[in-house]
Amino acid sequence: MKKNKFLALLLTCAMVLTVLAGCGSKDTPAPAEESKPAESSTYKIALIQQHQTNAFQIAVTEGAQAKAAELGVELTILSADQDAATQISQIEQCVSEGYNAILFEPVDPDGLRDAAKAAADAGVVVINVVSFCTDWENAGIAAVSCGNNIKAGENEMQHVADLLGGKGNVAILTGPSAVTDALDRLTGYENILANYPDMKQVVAPADCQWDTAKAQATVESWLSAYDLDAIVCQNDGMAVGAGNAAGADSGIVITGLDGTPDGYEAIKDGRITGTVAQDGGAMAANAVEAAVTLLNGGSLESNLLITDSVWIDASNVADYE
Numbered sequence: 344m345k346k347n348k349f350l351a352l353l354l355t356c357a358m359v360l361t362v363l364a365g366c367g368s369k370d371t372p373a374p375a376e377e378s379k380p381a382e383s384s385t386y387k388i389a390l391i392q393q394h395q396t397n398a399f400q401i402a403v404t405e406g407a408q409a410k411a412a413e414l415g416v417e418l419t420i421l422s423a424d425q426d427a428a429t430q431i432s433q434i435e436q437c438v439s440e441g442y443n444a445i446l447f448e449p450v451d452p453d454g455l456r457d458a459a460k461a462a463a464d465a466g467v468v469v470i471n472v473v474s475f476c477t478d479w480e481n482a483g484i485a486a487v488s489c490g491n492n493i494k495a496g497e498n499e500m501q502h503v504a505d506l507l508g509g510k511g512n513v514a515i516l517t518g519p520s521a522v523t524d525a526l527d528r529l530t531g532y533e534n535i536l537a538n539y540p541d542m543k544q545v546v547a548p549a550d551c552q553w554d555t556a557k558a559q560a561t562v563e564s565w566l567s568a569y570d571l572d573a574i575v576c577q578n579d580g581m582a583v584g585a586g587n588a589a590g591a592d593s594g595i596v597i598t599g600l601d602g603t604p605d606g607y608e609a610i611k612d613g614r615i616t617g618t619v620a621q622d623g624g625a626m627a628a629n630a631v632e633a634a635v636t637l638l639n640g641g642s643l644e645s646n647l648l649i650t651d652s653v654w655i656d657a658s659n660v661a662d663y664e
Contacts, residue, residue, distance in 0.1 A: 388419070388446065388635075389420075389446065390404070390407045390421070390630075390631075391434065391437075392421070392448055393422075393449075394424055398605050399578060399603050400623070402627075403472065407628065409624075414635050418631070423447075430447065430449070430451075431455065434461075438467055443467065444470065445462055445468070446488075446630045446634060447471065449522075449523070450519075450522070452475065452476050452522070452523045453477045457482075459479075462483075470487070472626055473626055474492075474524040475523055480646070485633070485643075486637075486643060486647070487646065487647055488629045488630035489650070490649065493527045493531040493534070494531060494652060496531020496534075497532075498619045499600050500534075500535035502617060502619075502654050503598055506573075506596050507572055507573055510542060512570055512571050513545070513571070513572065514546050514575070515529070515577075516549055516582075517549065517550050517551070518553045518577050518581075528600060529548065545569050546568075555587075557581075560584075562584065572595065574596070575598050576598060578600055578603075579600065579601045579603040582597055582599025582618065583606065583614065586614030591612055597615040598615065598617050598618060600618060600619045600621065600652075601619075601621050602618050602621060602655055603618075607655070607664050611657070617657075621650060622651075629648045633648060
């Protein structure tokens, strides 16, 4: 009898221990699960454009968006609306919101330098797109993705010189006078004009802020005051404005720069003569890719990413549409 009671007690103890062991394995996480690191989040990248008012800038936006989607990063597009103070505030806001990289086209190459340096000092990858800050490398800017605007300007003005046979009255429409790409394009024009003393600038270059309507109004006033053989414009939007003022097949050589759909359309219908294409979409895409490479701990073969330019007129415009 005592033996049976003893066996029953042993069985009861074993059952209690089994239950306790089961509870312990259920409530206590495995060591491997405790030490598992959290999954890293997607990189946040901001693209801050000077403005978004013409086809070139739209191409910049679309190029950045396509590359961001391809690489699986989060991209925010902002426009400074040609205001340096706005752009500085946008950069500061992106830093405070924890963006990993800021890509921007400086409205003012001098005025944006300190904001860029502050962002870089905060650990943000900073890249200039389309144009660049003064002394950009010493401002902590990791790379610049742009065209060679001096060469693009030379390309455009050389074709004008060839079309005019090296002589004639020339007028120039520029972008904002403080912007690097506008200054460089003007330098390219001047480099070529120095070789053609019979090509005369009969009126001072007019800053039309890249704007089609301003260019059209300026050229309308010029046509009543000057006998012009060529109107050389620093972007396609202004060239379209000049072509609108002069009318189709005006006999005036009218050229643009950037290679945009509105420029191509104006070439086809005879409002402008030609354009030098610069691929804004590629500039933006290259900048996004460079940012991701650097954020991943990689390095760039060069921190100056240059896209080529090409002359487009009625003979080859169909190849670029």
